[in-house]
Amino acid sequence: MEVNVGVRKGAWTEEEDSILRKCIEIHGEGNWYQVPLRTGLNRCRKSCRLRWLNYLKPNINRGVFQEDEVDLMLRLHKLLGNRWSLIAGRLPGRTANDVKNYWNTHFKKKMVVPSEPMYPREKHNYGNMVKIQVIKPRPRTFSSRFSIRHSDKFNPTPMKSYRPQPVAYSENETNWWESLLLDNQLAIVEEGATTGADITSSVVAEDHASETVANENWHVNDWSANTSLDHMALNWLELFHGNGELII
DNA sequence: AAGCGCGACAACCGCACATAG
């Protein structure tokens, strides 16, 4: 159990920033538990980590969001939901906190909240809009997706974070799918891929091979990334073929 | 000038996951 009695909170001073920066220059990122001990900073490890990741880390873009960034953010949010870290991973120099704050400030109040998701996946028609609901489990590692935490065994209350999130696309969104997925990725589908998994593996491979999108958080073994692509591909299939199958 | 509302964003909190032992 972590005890943070007397730990300083609130805004960081320049001196604290300087100390933290030096510590990470010497020891590198990670091992945040050691940071307060090494630096003597009267801050909890979480606070140190957050300060570094959201503010002190080099190459963070602290400028105003450009039009193209906002556009991409909107599209990615439609695709991924509140997956701020993934969205930020596609916006060079932006942090998840930046993206989240920007979204909450500029778009949250303007959003129309979709109806409660249903399980299993259902499809509804709203006028000329096709609403596709896809169950999106909290994307963690594959092995843990269906495991039950020890602490939950005797208290199996539904976890907020596991609540599925609906994804809705209008049919004219297909243009964007074409722009997001590279031509050769689209070809994967045209050439006969019929499942989300098929497309996912191909898209991941293409993504890495082409290096068209620089993203240090995008790893082949990152299940969350794969999941995003899985749903991206699945929804794409739904739109174009109407026969997407989520293979788990 | 003072008070108020609100936007922007930094920071905190709680929870879930990964993994080592």
Place this chain on the structure above:
DNA sequence: CCTATGTGCGGTTGTCGCGCT
């Protein structure tokens, strides 16, 4: 298999500054 520890994420809160009345 279980527990403890370390880490990461998303939601929420706190604070500050600015504009309006």
